Amino acid sequence: xxxxxxxxxxxxxxxxxxxxxxxxxxxxxxxxxGAETGEEAYQQLKLHDPDIVILDWMMPGINGIKLCxxxxxxxxxxxxxxxxxxxxxxEEDRVRGLDSGADDYLIKPYSISELLARVRAxxxxxxxxxxxxxxxxxxIELDPVRxxxxxxxxxxxLRPTEYRLLEAFxxxxxxxxxxxxxxxxxxxxHIFVEDRTVDVHVGRLRKALCENGGSxxxxxxxxxxxxxx
Amino acid sequence: xxxxxxxxxxxxxxxxxxxxxxxxxxxxxxxxxGAETGEEAYQQLKLHDPDIVILDWMMPGINGIKLCxxxxxxxxxxxxxxxxxxxxxxEEDRVRGLDSGADDYLIKPYSISELLARVRAxxxxxxxxxxxxxxxxxxIELDPVRxxxxxxxxxxxLRPTEYRLLEAFxxxxxxxxxxxxxxxxxxxxHIFVEDRTVDVHVGRLRKALCENGGSxxxxxxxxxxxxxx
DNA sequence: ACATGATTGTCATAAATTTGACATATTTCT
DNA sequence: AGAAATATGTCAAATTTATGACAATCATGT
Numbered sequence: 001x002x003x004x005x006x007x008x009x010x011x012x013x014x015x016x017x018x019x020x021x022x023x024x025x026x027x028x029x030x031x032x033x034g035a036e037t038g039e040e041a042y043q044q045l046k047l048h049d050p051d052i053v054i055l056d057w058m059m060p061g062i063n064g065i066k067l068c069x070x071x072x073x074x075x076x077x078x079x080x081x082x083x084x085x086x087x088x089x090x091e092e093d094r095v096r097g098l099d100s101g102a103d104d105y106l107i108k109p110y111s112i113s114e115l116l117a118r119v120r121a122x123x124x125x126x127x128x129x130x131x132x133x134x135x136x137x138x139x140i141e142l143d144p145v146r147x148x149x150x151x152x153x154x155x156x157x158l159r160p161t162e163y164r165l166l167e168a169f170x171x172x173x174x175x176x177x178x179x180x181x182x183x184x185x186x187x188x189x190h191i192f193v194e195d196r197t198v199d200v201h202v203g204r205l206r207k208a209l210c211e212n213g214g215s216x217x218x219x220x221x222x223x224x225x226x227x228x229x
Numbered sequence: 230x231x232x233x234x235x236x237x238x239x240x241x242x243x244x245x246x247x248x249x250x251x252x253x254x255x256x257x258x259x260x261x262x263g264a265e266t267g268e269e270a271y272q273q274l275k276l277h278d279p280d281i282v283i284l285d286w287m288m289p290g291i292n293g294i295k296l297c298x299x300x301x302x303x304x305x306x307x308x309x310x311x312x313x314x315x316x317x318x319x320e321e322d323r324v325r326g327l328d329s330g331a332d333d334y335l336i337k338p339y340s341i342s343e344l345l346a347r348v349r350a351x352x353x354x355x356x357x358x359x360x361x362x363x364x365x366x367x368x369i370e371l372d373p374v375r376x377x378x379x380x381x382x383x384x385x386x387l388r389p390t391e392y393r394l395l396e397a398f399x400x401x402x403x404x405x406x407x408x409x410x411x412x413x414x415x416x417x418x419h420i421f422v423e424d425r426t427v428d429v430h431v432g433r434l435r436k437a438l439c440e441n442g443g444s445x446x447x448x449x450x451x452x453x454x455x456x457x458x
Numbered sequence: 459a460c461a462t463g464a465t466t467g468t469c470a471t472a473a474a475t476t477t478g479a480c481a482t483a484t485t486t487c488t
Numbered sequence: 489a490g491a492a493a494t495a496t497g498t499c500a501a502a503t504t505t506a507t508g509a510c511a512a513t514c515a516t517g518t
Contacts, residue, residue, distance in 0.1 A: 016301055159465060176376040180353055192343050196505090197467055203506060221376050222475070222504065223389035388476060389504095425494090426478055432495060451486070451493065 006123055007031045009050040011041035011067065012085070013059045021054065024116065038062025042070065045077065052122050054115075055102070057086035068102050081122040083115075135170045137228055140209065140217060142170050154212050161186065162205045169218075169228035178225040202226050234418075235352055236260045238279040240270035240296065241314070242288045250283065253341050254348070258419055267291025271299065279309065281351055283344075284331070286315035297331050310351040314339070364399045366457055369438065369446060371399050383441050390415065391434045398447075398457035407454040431455050 008030045012018040015036065022032040033048055035041035038061045045053065053071065055064040062070070064084055071077045084102035104118050135142045139152045142163075149156040149166060158166065164186045168177065177185075179198040187193050206216055219227045237259045241247040244265065251261040262277055264270035267290045274282065282300065284293040291299075293313055300306045313331040333347050364371040368381045378385040378395060387395065393415045397406065406414075408427040416422050435445055448456045 016307075161466070174375045174377075176374065178353070180350055183350075192346065193466095194468065195346075196469090199505065200467075200507080207507095220505070224376055227375065390477070422477095423479065425480090428494060429478075429496080436496090449494070 006052065007033065007048055007050040008119065009033045009035065009041060009044055009048065009053045011035045011038065011054065011059065011064070012056040013037065014056070017056075021115075025119070030119075038064070038067045041067060045071070045080075050080065052081045052083065052119060054083045054085060054119070057084060083118060083122060085115075135167070137170050137173045138217060139214070140166075140170065142166060151209055151212065151214060156208055156211070158205070158208055161201055162208060165201055165205055166209075166228075169226075173229045174227060176219075176221050176225055176227040182225070198226075234258055234260050235280040236262065236277055237348065238262045238264065238270060238273055238277065238282045240264045240267065240283065240288065240293070241285040242266065243285075246285075249341075250344075253345065257345055257348075259348075267293070267296045270296060274300070274306065274309075281310045281312065281348060283312045283314060283348070286313060312344075312347060312351060364396070366399050366402045367446060368443070369395075369399065371395060380438055380441065380443060385437055385440070387434070387437055390430055391437060394430055394434055395438075398455075402458045403456060405448075405450050405454055405456040411454070427455075 008025050010018055010021050010025070010032055012021060012034070013036050018034050018036070022034055025032045033044050033050065035044050036059075038059050041053070041055070041059075042062065044050075055068055057064040059067075064086070068082050068084060071080060071082060081103040083104045083106060085106050103122055106115060106118060135144065141150045143149075144167070147163070149158055149163065165182065168182060168185045179195040182198050183191075183193055183195070202218060206218055210216055217228055219229065221227060235258075237254050239247055239250050239254070239261055241250060241263070242265050247263050247265070251263055254261045262273050262279065264273050265288075267288050270282075270284070270288075271291065273279075284297055286293040288296075293315070297311050297313060300309060300311060310332040312333045312335060314335045314337065316337040332351055335344060335347065362373075364373070370379045372378075373396070376392070378387055378392065394411065397411065397414045398404075408424040411427050412422055412424070431447065435447055439445055446457055448458065450456060
């Protein structure tokens with residue numbers, strides 16, 4: 001009945017970067033295993049059978065692409081999701097990255113929140129029971145797989161930003177988010193958007209969710225931010 | 230218990246630019262330290278242990294990137310947030326900027342308001358809320374994550390100032406706070422508010438907590454101040 | 459490449475809530 | 489009782505949030 005915490009293997013040769021990733025990923029409740037080379041990563045992979053692998057593109061020895069091809073070539077490891085990280089920006093690389101079999105692809109610099117969001121998404125796909133295929137709060141339901149939101153089984157149309165916003169809220173019902181935290185999580189870490197913009201989008205989300213009647217599920221916490229419930 | 234103002238180290242070789250930054254940053258209530266070279270910045274860093282470092286990319290001697298790598302490579306200074314400023318616009322530079330470990334990145338020309346917003350954001354992130362633990366005193370409970378207060382499981386509605394006030398009290402049950410100490414902690418050190426205003430807010434807090442019956446949990450220490458319990 | 463419609467961030471303004479001060483009442487201590 | 493300190497109701501001012509409008513940007517299909 002008790003499910004183990006998701007195990008994440010992080011292959012990244014820049015140790016500072018690796019530690020940062022491990023820190024953040026563990027804070028999310030995952031178990032993290034670090035590896036500095038492709039070879040080490042491969043050993044750890046065999047040993048721990050992780051739920052997801054984060055691979056840096058460039059690494060000494062077996063690099064990210066090679067390792068990814070190895071993982072995807074072995075039927076024992078084939079269905080472990082791989083998230084590739086790269087500093088390159090060229091579209092061609094992006095294609096090659098996914099060509100190697102990676103399930104997702106992230107370009108440096110990326111925001112930690114974006115990485116975590118993608119990790120969660122991959123986990124949901126691979127282990128539906130962990131993240132739950134459906135996130136619900138009261139009569140609101142968000143289906144991440146179908147990218148669909150309903151309230152009382154009525155379909156709610158949300159724009160991309162509103163959807164991601166609701167996603168954040170519904171993953172932690174009751175938690176109060178500061179505007180800055182929401183910007184980090186929903187908009188991304190290194191972009192500059194006014195704090196007040198959050199108000200506008202929360203307003204739009206409220207409106208969308210209350211369109212067909214129903215009370216406002218959000219709480220405005222004056223001087224702090226917002227929470228769902 | 231007195232918190233120092235955030236100290237900002239500004240490494241910028243263009244003196245006019247530096248002065249402008251210092252002026253604006255100090256107007257925000259920060260303490261600013263200027264440095265014209267990488268070497269000087271490093272000395273000041275060691276000396277003052279700033280809360281955040283603003284680095285110009287191009288500087289004589291040790292430049293911004295090098296210094297950033299030094300900062301991020303030393304575990305003593307690693308978690309001081311670094312904001313890199315650069316005149317370059319190429320995407321590749323942006324990548325390299327964050328790659329060097331900078332926590333954020335700003336391209337000239339930038340607006341002062343954007344810079345200040347990013348500084349504030351970095352400071353907020355660096356001081357994460359000591360969340361997770363619920364704070365309790367007798368039947369009073371304060372949940373920092375949900376930003377919710379209950380007494381005997383009855384929800385208590387508090388206004389921002391009352392909430393922060395209770396937060397201070399409940400973190401140190403039994404401690405007697407002088408009005409000045411409460412002003413420092415709850416209102417902030419730089420603003421001027423009458424001592425007597427504390428009385429009013431303690432009164433409001435008392436009223437809110439006793440709304441649904443229950444005895445007054447606070448103690449008025451005549452000639453000194455107040456305490457919880 | 460281009461047009462077109464949707465989405466998004468910002469701003470101005472309105473609305474709502476909170477706040478600090480003060481006057482007055484009450485309590486406490488000697 | 490008298491003096492000093494604290495408690496409390498009231499209210500204008502200040503702060504914070506909600507919302508509609510709009511230009512810029514983005515995405516999509518041709």
